[in-house]
Amino acid sequence: MSERFIAFEGVRKSYDGVSYVVRGLDLDVAKGEFLTLLGPSGSGKTTTLMMLAGFEAPTDGTITLADNRIDSVPPHRRNIGVVFQNYALFPHMTVGENVAFPLKMRRLGKAEITERVRRALDMVRMASFETRRPNQLSGGQQQRIALARALVFEPQLVLMDEPLGALDKQLREHMQLEIKHLHARLGINVVYVTHDQGEALTMSDRVGVFNDGILQQIAPPHALYETPANPFVATFIGENNAISGEVVAIENAVCRIRAPDGSIITGHAGEGLKEGARATLVLRPERIQLAPAAEIPNRFTATLKEIIYHGDHVRLRVSACGCDDIFIKVAAAQDIPVQSLGSTAVIGWAPEDCRALALS
Ligand code: ADP
Numbered sequence: 001m002s003e004r005f006i007a008f009e010g011v012r013k014s015y016d017g018v019s020y021v022v023r024g025l026d027l028d029v030a031k032g033e034f035l036t037l038l039g040p041s042g043s044g045k046t047t048t049l050m051m052l053a054g055f056e057a058p059t060d061g062t063i064t065l066a067d068n069r070i071d072s073v074p075p076h077r078r079n080i081g082v083v084f085q086n087y088a089l090f091p092h093m094t095v096g097e098n099v100a101f102p103l104k105m106r107r108l109g110k111a112e113i114t115e116r117v118r119r120a121l122d123m124v125r126m127a128s129f130e131t132r133r134p135n136q137l138s139g140g141q142q143q144r145i146a147l148a149r150a151l152v153f154e155p156q157l158v159l160m161d162e163p164l165g166a167l168d169k170q171l172r173e174h175m176q177l178e179i180k181h182l183h184a185r186l187g188i189n190v191v192y193v194t195h196d197q198g199e200a201l202t203m204s205d206r207v208g209v210f211n212d213g214i215l216q217q218i219a220p221p222h223a224l225y226e227t228p229a230n231p232f233v234a235t236f237i238g239e240n241n242a243i244s245g246e247v248v249a250i251e252n253a254v255c256r257i258r259a260p261d262g263s264i265i266t267g268h269a270g271e272g273l274k275e276g277a278r279a280t281l282v283l284r285p286e287r288i289q290l291a292p293a294a295e296i297p298n299r300f301t302a303t304l305k306e307i308i309y310h311g312d313h314v315r316l317r318v319s320a321c322g323c324d325d326i327f328i329k330v331a332a333a334q335d336i337p338v339q340s341l342g343s344t345a346v347i348g349w350a351p352e353d354c355r356a357l358a359l360s
Pocket residue numbers: 015016021039040041042043044045046047048
């Protein structure tokens with residue numbers, strides 16, 4: 001186990017003294033880790049980050065940074081770089097002066113400041129904007145400068161709250177990789193907030209999924225995708241077909257679920273399943289096979305409802321197992337056995353490709 005750098009213990013936050021927007025958060029972040037907090041709007045991500053930055057105090061519980069309670073460290077000693085959604089640049093300073101500001105505060109030499117500002121501006125592709133003022137930049141350009149300013153002093157911890165939200169897709173993807181490479185090169189800790197699951201999966205060592213103020217699951221991207229802890233995580237991360245049914249048998253890690261039309265589906269059993277109880281079977285669109293091999297036990301007749309063209313792949317909407325909207329992801333249109341809507345085909349999937357999760 002690598003060294004613990006950040007720890008939340010029993011942290012709760014209420015703004016109004018009545019309802020809690022972060023409820024009972026226990027979370028450790030390892031030294032050097034890139035952790036992303038992912039969740040829908042209002043789930044408590046920004047509040048969690050503000051508490052870590054020291055801008056909001058927890059109502060209950062403690063937060064420690066390198067084993068020091070965060071509230072005992074004055075802000076200028078925290079050595080935390082921040083890029084928040086609406087964290088404004090200094091309007092009266094040029095771009096170069098904005099980026100130089102944290103270095104001047106730290107009393108670095110003039111030559112080193114010049115060199116570091118140049119590198120930071122190069123990194124965000126803004127080198128030619130050094131003498132402009134913030135009001136001469138687009139929102140996306142301003143956010144890139146904010147990013148350069150947060151990283152220029154190579155802080156031990158960088159907090160970012162949806163820093164790429166205002167950028168167009170191409171630049172966003174470029175910056176995702178830049179931030180990730182920078183993290184690897186500098187060995188710093190990053191705690192990143194986003195509601196974009198693709199961004200979270202791309203960038204992070206681990207992702208903590210929030211809903212309604214509760215940390216639902218924290219795991220590396222691959223584990224979140226392959227072994228979601230509950231139906232919320234399964235649906236929020238990637239795409240998912242959810243088939244609700246009744247558990248008819250459980251043996252070891254394998255279970256049988258009765259689907260709405262009575263057909264029996266064999267799958268991997270998640271934790272907390274009980275015979276006779278309701279469960280949600282989660283199944284990724286890309287794991288459904290259109291011409292299932294003979295040994296695959298889950299084989300059902302599907303009726304084609306819609307073909308949706310996506311350029312690099314095709315999606316089929318079918319009804320099967322008594323469910324109306326089952327989505328199947330197919331690499332190319334020529335792989336589809338039937339093209340006319342309303343016709344039927346056999347579909348199937350391996351038991352290890354679907355998981356039955358207890359309803360919470
Ligand atoms: P997220 O970043 O996941 O969208 P937030 O942490 O911003 O979520 O918000 C969580 C909840 O707390 C929301 O219901 C929001 O309205 C409320 N909230 C956030 N900041 C404040 C504040 N300063 N005062 C009162 N309520 C707030």
